[in-house]
Amino acid sequence: MMTFTTDLQTLLPQLSPWLSETEAAHALTYQHPARQQQYQGGRALLRQLVCETHGYAPEQVHIRRQPNGAPLLQIAGVSWFCSISHTANAVAVAASPTQPLGIDIEQLKPRRRQDAIIKQYQNGFFVDIGPNDLEGFYQRWTLAEAVTKLEQGLLLKTLRRDPSNYLKKAEFQHQDHCLTCLYRP
Incomplete structure (x- = not known):
């Protein structure tokens, strides 16, 4: 499953409930506001996709960063495959419990x-x-x-x-x- 937005600035306020406090704080470590928005949008959109598609509660979805920079998605203690991409005012995310993927x-x-x-x-x-x-x-x-x-x-x-x-x-x-x-x- 995948989803994307090409109007991140407009969608970001609607996505904020899907962003964890830790992720919101981490976004502020990025120097440029556009990169902060991309980070927030990617995490929030991924969490929203998984929760709305599979019925998980937001607190069950954890998105961490692997040592190589790739996102690591864990849902209710189970690792899922995921991918996040961004460019300018657009963000795309994909996730699967069983199949590797890239976006x-x-x-x-x-x-x-x-x-x-x-x-x-x-x-x-x-x-x-x-x-x-x-x-x-x-x-x-x-x-x-x-x-x-x-x-x-x-x-x-x-x-x-x-x-x-x-x-x-x-x-x-x-x-x-x-x-x-x-x-x-």
């Missing part, structure tokens, strides 16, 4: 060094993607990020791979100039 969300806008990235990884994830193919670039980029999050690996290694098997297991959604990719093996 990424990106704004569809020209990226600095986009042409160089496509050229560098044209024998990998960007095979058959032209320099002006913004949609194709972000489809592959979000997929590479989602795969890397699931594997808790390195993005540069993922970008060197053939994307064909990964594309078969990816779901993409567009909304408000953003692209979200959910990958489940």
Whole structure:
């Protein structure tokens, strides 16, 4: 299951009841207000998704940070698979009690060094993607990020791979100039 918002600033006040006191305090350790909002939005949206979908009470849902930075979701003492992504004013989350997953969300806008990235990884994830193919670039980029999050690996290694098997297991959604990719093996 996944959910996302491309209007975090508007949705954040509605999400605040889903944020723990510890998470609200931790968000303030981030220097930039946008990053504080992304952190709060990701945690609150993940908790809301799990509680409303599976009927858990908010106090049963604990989201911690693993040593590698990835979120660790525990519900009623049981570890779940989860993934959180954010960009600008958008946040995406996904969770599953049984299946590993990775999620990424990106704004569809020209990226600095986009042409160089496509050229560098044209024998990998960007095979058959032209320099002006913004949609194709972000489809592959979000997929590479989602795969890397699931594997808790390195993005540069993922970008060197053939994307064909990964594309078969990816779901993409567009909304408000953003692209979200959910990958489940």
